[in-house]
Amino acid sequence: xxxxxxxxxxxxxxxxxxxxxxxxxxxxxxxxxxxxxxxxxxxxxxxxxxxxxxxxxxxxxxxxxxxxxxxxxxxxxxxxxxxxxxxxxxxxxxxxxxxxxxxxxxxxxxxxxxxxxxxxxxxxxxxxxxxxxxxxxxxxxxxxxxxxxxxxxxxxxxxxxxxxxxxxxxxxxxxxxxxxxxxxxxxxxxxxxxxxxxxxxxxxxxxxxxxxxxxxxxxxxxxxxxxxxxxxxxxxxxxxxxxxxxxxxxxxxxxxxxxxxxxxxxxxxxxxxxxxxxxxxxxxxxxxxxxxxxxxxxxxxxxxxxxxxxxxxxxxxxxxxxxxxxxxxxxxxxxxxxxxxxxxxxxxxxxxxxxxxxxxxxxxxxxxxxxxxxxxxxxxxxxxxxxxxxxxxxxxxxxxxxxxxxxxxxxxxxxxxxxxxxxxxxxxxxxxxxxxxxxxxxxxxxxxxxxxxxxxxxxxxxxxxxxxxxxxxxxxxxxxxxxxxxxxxxxxxxxxxxxxxxxxxxxxxxxxxxxxxxxxxxxxxxxxxxxxxxxxxxxxxxxxxxxxxxxxxxxxxxxxxxxxxxxxxxxxxxxxxxxxxxxxxxxxxxxxxxxxxxxxxxxxxxxxxxxxxxxxxxxxxxxxxxxxxxxxxxxxxxxxxxxxxxxxxxxxxxxxxxxxxxxxxxxxxxxxxxxxxxxxxxxxxxxxxxxxxxxxxxxxxxxxxxxxxxxxxxxxxxxxxxxxxxxxxxxxxxxxxxxxxxxxx
Numbered sequence: 036x037x038x039x040x041x042x043x044x045x046x047x048x049x050x051x052x053x054x055x056x057x058x059x060x061x062x063x064x065x066x067x068x069x070x071x072x073x074x075x076x077x078x079x080x081x082x083x084x085x086x087x088x089x090x091x092x093x094x095x096x097x098x099x100x101x102x103x104x105x106x107x108x109x110x111x112x113x114x115x116x117x118x119x120x121x122x123x124x125x126x127x128x129x130x131x132x133x134x135x136x137x138x139x140x141x142x143x144x145x146x147x148x149x150x151x152x153x154x155x156x157x158x159x160x161x162x163x164x165x166x167x168x169x170x171x172x173x174x175x176x177x178x179x180x181x182x183x184x185x186x187x188x189x190x191x192x193x194x195x196x197x198x199x200x201x202x203x204x205x206x207x208x209x210x211x212x213x214x215x216x217x218x219x220x221x222x223x224x225x226x227x228x229x230x231x232x233x234x235x236x237x238x239x240x241x242x243x244x245x246x247x248x249x250x251x252x253x254x255x256x257x258x259x260x261x262x263x264x265x266x267x268x269x270x271x272x273x274x275x276x277x278x279x280x281x282x283x284x285x286x287x288x289x290x291x292x293x294x295x296x297x298x299x300x301x302x303x304x305x306x307x308x309x310x311x312x313x314x315x316x317x318x319x320x321x322x323x324x325x326x327x328x329x330x331x332x333x334x335x336x337x338x339x340x341x342x343x344x345x346x347x348x349x350x351x352x353x354x355x356x357x358x359x360x361x362x363x364x365x366x367x368x369x370x371x372x373x374x375x376x377x378x379x380x381x382x383x384x385x386x387x388x389x390x391x392x393x394x395x396x397x398x399x400x401x402x403x404x405x406x407x408x409x410x411x412x413x414x415x416x417x418x419x420x421x422x423x424x425x426x427x428x429x430x431x432x433x434x435x436x437x438x439x440x441x442x443x444x445x446x447x448x449x450x451x452x453x454x455x456x457x458x459x460x461x462x463x464x465x466x467x468x469x470x471x472x473x474x475x476x477x478x479x480x481x482x483x484x485x486x487x488x489x490x491x492x493x494x495x496x497x498x499x500x501x502x503x504x505x506x507x508x509x510x511x512x513x514x515x516x517x518x519x520x521x522x523x524x525x526x527x528x529x530x531x532x533x534x535x536x537x538x539x540x541x542x543x544x545x546x547x548x549x550x551x552x553x554x555x556x557x558x559x560x561x562x563x564x565x566x567x568x569x570x571x572x573x574x575x576x577x578x579x580x581x582x583x584x585x586x587x588x589x590x591x592x593x594x595x596x597x598x599x600x601x602x603x604x605x606x607x608x609x610x611x612x613x614x615x616x617x618x619x620x621x622x623x624x625x626x627x628x629x630x631x632x633x634x635x636x637x638x639x640x641x642x643x644x645x646x647x648x649x650x651x652x653x654x655x656x657x658x659x660x661x662x663x664x665x666x667x668x669x670x671x672x673x674x675x676x677x678x679x680x681x682x683x684x685x686x687x688x689x690x691x692x693x694x695x696x697x698x699x700x701x702x703x704x705x706x707x708x709x710x711x712x713x714x715x716x717x718x719x720x721x722x723x724x725x726x727x728x729x730x731x732x733x734x735x736x737x738x739x740x741x742x743x744x745x746x747x748x749x750x751x752x753x754x755x756x757x758x759x760x761x762x763x764x765x766x767x768x769x770x771x772x773x774x775x776x777x778x779x780x
Contacts, residue, residue: 074539081155090598093588155201169454221426225260233281404525577630609661614654632743652671
């Protein structure tokens with residue numbers, strides 16, 4: 036053996052070194068994904084963020100303290116007073132069960148980790164799992180190099196980080212991993228025709244159903260993929276085995292979740308999956324008959340029978356829906372197809388900021404340069420168009436549409452963008468870096484139909500090697516590669532900056548910059564919640580807008596009238612009605628519901644735009660839907676259609692309870708002169724409103740949170756009773772005087 040030959044590593048050694056290198060790179064990507072989500076913990080502290088995570092945290096504590104059985108039957112009397120809430124049966128328990136299981140495992144090994152720390156770090160932990168799922172999914176589409184790029188992209192993309200930073204203890208913390216890994220198992224099941232992967236798809240689908248209401252996206256994506264393959268003439272036993280095993284086991288598993296129950300067979304959102312399952316059985320019957328019968332007339336008869344059965348099944352579905360046996364589409368799903376539906380018919384859905392359509396800059400903020408590579412990757416998938424490629428293309432189309440309807444669904448689009456962008460970048464690198472790239476072989480007819488095809492025969496040893504021309508000169512190739520590196524570097528820098536500045540601040544602690552550039556922490560929310568916890572009775576009832584219900588229950592441990600579950604529109608409208616009416620009309624509502632304290636958010640002093648006066652119009656619209664004869668949105672606007680808060684505001688606006696509570700004593704901060712509202716960018720009232728049925732008991736340091744106590748006895752009624760008693764006394768004295776005078780005379 037020559038020296039040159041001796042220096043060449045054996046093939047097995049090369050494969051081992053490449054596998055080791057990929058493993059090291061994957062570990063580094065996972066480390067980057069986890070560490071990029073720790074800005075909030077490093078900068079602030081280990082704390083639960085936002086609003087919904089606080090209920091999830093309370094529920095997890097109930098599960099770890101009382102056990103799984105008590106959790107399933109947990110009734111929370113402190114929520115939705117006086118109704119209460121059967122919390123255990125009205126939640127997706129996957130998040131809580133995951134944290135509780137980790138907690139029990141760690142304590143089994145005598146690792147005394149606090150349940151709060153597990154909840155805070157759960158999202159970063161699962162972001163590492165999501166990177167692994169992206170690697171496996173993209174490797175199935177192309178190769179390992181594209182998989183590594185996809186893992187890197189999804190690990191640091193702001194579109195995913197926005198809901199998975201440390202402390203973001205919401206369902207999406209684990210749901211995106213389950214979404215992507217379920218899709219990976221599905222394409223493997225279709226590619227291999229494996230019952231094993233079909234069953235695994237069903238099991239992870241069951242986990243997804245337990246974790247997030249967005250499981251309906253999977254419920255319709257997989258049937259849509261199967262249906263499109265049928266339309267393309269790509270039916271195969273692989274597809275039949277994969278879908279049948281997935282649907283049967285997945286549906287039975289999903290029905291074990293109490294909150295889901297019989298919805299998979301009783302609601303319109305799940306009927307597409309059932310319809311495709313039945314259609315596949317008919318197509319399989321047709322293929323079976325074709326294999327045994329060669330008569331063209333009989334084939335035509337069988338196809339006609341299949342078409343007739345499909346039409347009759349569709350008619351039965353329509354009839355059952357019309358008869359009420361199958362529930363129609365809910366308002367949340369109608370709002371995905373008609374962007375104006377929620378605003379017209381369900382204002383409580385439209386009032387949520389994450390349900391609004393995104394602005395175009397949101398795509399560049401959350402995806403940056405990936406949005407450029409995204410369509411390129413879809414184009415490369417079209418060039419080969421294997422069965423699994425069809426799935427990604429459908430995912431790209433549906434994800435793009437839904438993200439344009441609702442900004443929250445940017446979360447479901449991000450994994451697809453990362454996969455397609457990774458395929459694009461990997462293909463470009465392979466094309467322009469390889470010294471003598473070989474053209475990709477065109478897929479055979481069998482491959483186009485989704486059927487297995489034999490590998491192309493190896494060229495004969497004595498055959499002359501085919502010369503492949505270079506794509507571009509060395510300088511051009513270097514320019515392309517350098518451009519890719521610059522774009523990827525800019526992407527990494529953008530992700531780091533966006534994560535640090537925009538997505539790592541807990542909603543209960545606000546960061547502001549002083550004129551000298553130093554950082555100032557605004558901790559008014561926790562200050563107010565701590566005051567409630569320490570200075571009110573344990574059974575005190577607190578009324579606020581539904582945004583803050585979970586935080587009041589989590590921080591202050593006090594009973595609330597409404598919270599972020601929003602399951603009872605009338606109860607929420609009652610709170611809006613009390614806020615939008617006059618003080619005299621609101622007081623009977625407060626006393627009827629045993630309200631002890633009212634908490635409002637007012638950002639007029641520090642410029643906090645998310646305060647209750649900016650949300651006031653939604654309170655008016657929601658209550659107007661229940662009491663249109665009493666609440667009229669038009670009366671809160673001036674003749675010019677302006678929403679004003681100064682002295683030119685309408686009498687209805689100035690007399691509303693929300694307006695009075697917001698600006699009560701506000702002028703004192705301006706030495707009694709005209710006040711200035713920094714949020715609305717206008718003057719406030721020239722004189723502060725007075726309150727007769729409420730007493731101000733707490734205002735936070737920056738006037739962000741204000742708490743009022745409801746007087747137990749109506750002072751207005753007391754004054755009227757005194758006036759009435761005085762009048763009766765005067766009349767009695769006059770009568771006695773008249774009688775006495777007549778006797779004297």
